[in-house]
Amino acid sequence: MPSTSGDPRVVIAGGGVAGSEALLALAALARKRLDVTLVSAQPDFHYRFLDIDEPFGLGRARRYALDALAQAAGARFVCDTVGRVDVAGRRVLLGGGDELPYDALLLATGAATVPAFEYGVSFDLLLEQDAFDEVLADNRAGFAPSVAIIVPAGVSWTLPAYELALRMAQWMRETGEPALTLLTPEPEPLGVFGPQAAAEVARVLTDAGIAVRGGTVAEPVSNTTYRVAPSGEWAEVDRIVALPQLAGVPIPGVPCDDGGWVPVDEHGRVPGCEGLYAAGDGTSFWMKQGGIAAQQADVAAQHIAVTLGGSEREPEPFRPVLRGMLRTRDGARYMRIDLADGHPPEVSDAPLWWPPGKIASRWLAAHLSDAERDAEDRERYLRRVADARRRR
Numbered sequence: 090m091p092s093t094s095g096d097p098r099v100v101i102a103g104g105g106v107a108g109s110e111a112l113l114a115l116a117a118l119a120r121k122r123l124d125v126t127l128v129s130a131q132p133d134f135h136y137r138f139l140d141i142d143e144p145f146g147l148g149r150a151r152r153y154a155l156d157a158l159a160q161a162a163g164a165r166f167v168c169d170t171v172g173r174v175d176v177a178g179r180r181v182l183l184g185g186g187d188e189l190p191y192d193a194l195l196l197a198t199g200a201a202t203v204p205a206f207e208y209g210v211s212f213d214l215l216l217e218q219d220a221f222d223e224v225l226a227d228n229r230a231g232f233a234p235s236v237a238i239i240v241p242a243g244v245s246w247t248l249p250a251y252e253l254a255l256r257m258a259q260w261m262r263e264t265g266e267p268a269l270t271l272l273t274p275e276p277e278p279l280g281v282f283g284p285q286a287a288a289e290v291a292r293v294l295t296d297a298g299i300a301v302r303g304g305t306v307a308e309p310v311s312n313t314t315y316r317v318a319p320s321g322e323w324a325e326v327d328r329i330v331a332l333p334q335l336a337g338v339p340i341p342g343v344p345c346d347d348g349g350w351v352p353v354d355e356h357g358r359v360p361g362c363e364g365l366y367a368a369g370d371g372t373s374f375w376m377k378q379g380g381i382a383a384q385q386a387d388v389a390a391q392h393i394a395v396t397l398g399g400s401e402r403e404p405e406p407f408r409p410v411l412r413g414m415l416r417t418r419d420g421a422r423y424m425r426i427d428l429a430d431g432h433p434p435e436v437s438d439a440p441l442w443w444p445p446g447k448i449a450s451r452w453l454a455a456h457l458s459d460a461e462r463d464a465e466d467r468e469r470y471l472r473r474v475a476d477a478r479r480r481r
Contacts, residue, residue, distance in 0.1 A: 105382070113453055192397055380450060423437050
């Protein structure tokens, strides 16, 4: 279904890591041969990887306008939700009532963040920021000297729990020795990256005064008590903080499994749905992580560019490489493992990818790095102007 310009229509639904990465990838691969529209319920790309710093006064999560990102990529931006997909008619029906025809649709709408437990505080600044701020305030006031951080069963990307524990230990150390316990189903800390990384992370946690209990499934039974499986023991602390869980969000008209996750093949195509692709946390791939989402988006964008945009680049199949940067008080630890080919994992104090940010991606990371540099240049310029005015 060609557009009025004669170019095939591509709709990208979702303005997170996967959607933004796909937008920039298509701009690089087939910018002048595709009519691209980015749809997102939110007007900004939220760099949520810095959420952990915000409650401790160490920085704020950044936001980048999606309309500016779309303009830079030669695309249009529509701020709306996806209400339904008509796969047979190749139409996206938006929540506001409009519809967008497409030749290719890439779903990158992500997953829902939900509290894992009835009790305790879920570390989700969008849902429970005040509750976590109260934990910090109570600890500083001496009302909550002991804290447990729980990784729920089923959470695949556990690194945020380790950074949260390190930030929490630093916070608690300002008023005394930290009484902090991290409980995780993983046998070894960040063991997905191999034994060398697990040993290094364990050392960092020990040096920070954090007690780690691996291979345990903990469940709060009150706001101050948790039960541990498989032993069945109970333990009491002053406060419990848990990572949230992700839940699939079914889109009417789009096939999904019982958990609401969209199945995809090695090129990001949804089986049995011509022209329909998916990438990111909303897919059925087990690892839910920003860098993985970006890789899925690259794979889908390459296939779309070849199929519709005349790109001569051979589309690559999805071969996931997991990258993680753990920020410690002694500097960052960079970890990398190939989940597909079984190459030996790597861990290093030096960057293993570039730019060395939280998002390891082919296109989005470089764009955000440039945007951050531009923002810093503008801030320095405004400071110079303000200083000059004060001297007059």
